[in-house]
Amino acid sequence: MKYLSSADIQACFSMQDAIDADKAALASYSAGQAAVPLRTNLNIADQNGRSLFMPGYVRGSAPALGMKIVSVYPKNIQRGLPSVPATMVVLDAHTGIVPAILDGTYLTQLRTGAVQGAATDLLARADSKTGLLIGTGGQARAQLIALLTVRPLTKVYIASRDYERARTFVNREREWVADHFAADLVAIPDPNQVVNAADVITCVTTAHDPVFDGRLVAPGTHINGVGAYTPEMCEVPPEAIAQANRIFVDTADGALAEAGDLLATLHAGQIQRENIVELGQLVNGQVPGRTSADEITFFKTVGSAVLDVVVASQIVDRANARGIGTELS
Template sequence: MTSTRFLTSDDVADLATPGDYVDAVRDGYRQRGEGAPAEPRTKHLNADPPGMLTGYSAVLPETGAMGGYMYAAGFGAEDAWFVTPLFDAESGEPLAVLDGASMNPFKTGAAGAVGVDALARADANHVALIGSGAQARGQLRATVTVRDVETVDVYSPTKEHRESFAAEMNESLDASVAAVASSSAAVEEADVVITATTASEPVFDGDLLADGAHVTAMGQYDPEKRELDATTIERATYVPDLRERATQDAGSFIHAVEEGVVTEDHVHAELGEVVAGEAPGRESPDEVTVFDSGGTGIETVAAAHMLYERAAERDLGTEIDFAPASEALTGR
């Protein structure tokens, strides 16, 4: 038997700061840029009852861990469950199983922040945020760890939501956070634009982007949905989390290709290649850049292993036993 640590969402909720997540995820993407294996998500849909089963995986050799995410959403419950198995990259033994719900906005926000750090101008200090949910919170809390953000303009369609978000963030961040009445008002003068929505159609006009702006789009994991219009993709140096995902489920990129404004060769590099120095990031102050973040096992494994190590140091969680195949596959 192998002893494995089961960690609840509460066990891991306060083990790391947004900056800690960013550091772990940045290193994970560096390893990917140097050749670490990772695969895009697979998604299985069910019609009756309606629901979705999704999974993705990665191996981070230097971290010494591998694993990923599997989550189910819908199926009559109108909710979701996130399971993160974590294995030792050398022995293959299971290290931990995490309830991944509480880390989700933080590890996803960290991936967005790594994109900002790799691609935005060093002097970027004005952020536009489209969205006001949990993922928007994660993105903003992580982004302020990589840039000296002074001003944040937040827009979401529901006035009460954007105003309550701005009030909450004003209390917890040093930046000045204001709710604005339209995405256009948020985007026009922004150095960094972050989209954290479930939108099916573009949430701003790409012609409004200032020269030199960076865009992080994190709601991009369905070929039929797009947060960014073709103009934004056409104008930008385009960097996805995984190159293979750009033509699989990155809706904004797929639509831009279908509209004929770019070809598949428009993919500049994967984020990991930029982080590892294998490909250039921003090359001029006026360049528009896009990081298309649809979610990968890279940030999941990096964040989960960090939390696992910290939980083990504090003896948090519950020990459970797994039988190796040599013992369990008896054929009886």
Template structure:
């Protein structure tokens, strides 16, 4: 038997700041860029009631951890449940089982922030946020740790939601934060654009994205999710979290591919290669860059391991017993 720590969302939700997530996720992508393994999501669909079971995984040998997400969504309740198993990368023993709900926006936001730090211009000072939900909040909270934005403009279709978002971050950031009435108004003059929606059609116009802009799209985790216009993908230096995702479930990449504007070789590099220094990423101030963030085990394992270590030090969580196969299969 081995002791494994169970950590509820409440056990871990105050253990790390946005910048902490960015630090560990950056290092995790460096490891992937240097050859550590990670796989894109596997998604199984249930017809009735409609829902999905999704898994993805990564091994981070230098961190000493491996694991990922297994989560469900839909199934009548129209909610999601995030379970995060974490294993020791040397012994293979289970370290922890985390409720991954509270860390989800921050670990995903951290991947976007790492990409902004690597791909956006150094002088980027204005950011547009399309979307106002938990993921949009996580993206801005983490991205604001890598660039000193002077202006933040948020748009979402519901005025009440975008006003609440702007009010929250006006108190949190040393920036001019405003809610605006259209995506075009949000993008005017923006150096960084983040789309955090569940849209099936593009939420921004290609013409509104000025030369030199960096775009992070994080709502493109299935072929039917398509936040960016195909023309934007075609003119950009396109960097996904994992290359294998581009032709599997990256909605806007697939739309551009189907339209004939690009071919599969349009993927410039995956994020880990840029972080590891094997691909230059941005090469000019006029270049448009796109980071396609669909969610991976890379940021999940990095964040979960950080929270596990901090929870262990703080004496949080409860211990559960796991039997190794050698014992369980033989009954010894």
């Protein structure tokens, strides 16, 4: 058995690799080749915590099988430990034996950034130059890297509920970005200052109210909703979603059960269920994507184990080929 740390994963698997893997995962899901049961949520009352178990299996010529375990233990902060530890267990689909365990926290950041990157690659205008990233938490860096990987953005505005957090994020990431991409990062106190100038807008927050004014969205904009993952959350304004000519989700079952901003727009009658399609259907050529430069497109993800198992399986294959990881006896 092998253990792969976040450093091991970064050494052998790029954001572009993850984007390609996420496209394949969603294509398999939309083609009916994936089994993704509802996650098991186990309450650990004695510790005021809970553990979530998310299994998945993908059939086909390159089968993938595994389970991600995510725990939420608020008391861990007092112990000097992560409050949301995550571990990915990969199983050999042919034998059921566990060949590898991965750092689940970094895996989640990688595959979540990559699924936004996949949607942006498939839906944003090819000539997009300006991005707006709203949210500077643990997922933000991977979201930024994914944006810059798929589009030649020259400027990315960074916004947060706390302007100082946006400035801190920009100061922390600016040098690395300058070494890898030709983009300038600019912290702003209010995203509405630049919404109408953004070609791509990505929201990655836990907000319960919209984080920008949807009436300001310009024709041709692509919008990603990444952070709101419960029915109570709402980061992308219904006005923006209602304007979208194309509405895509990672998995219909997940998004229609958990995506608060999408559900609010749907329940208000501003969009219809038949307007919502899976990104995997676009990958499979079943539905059209952007058809004109003026269309507004929207993508919503709430995450799925199908992304975890496919990305993790490919990481293990790559690590084995390169001799990366720690062997456990």
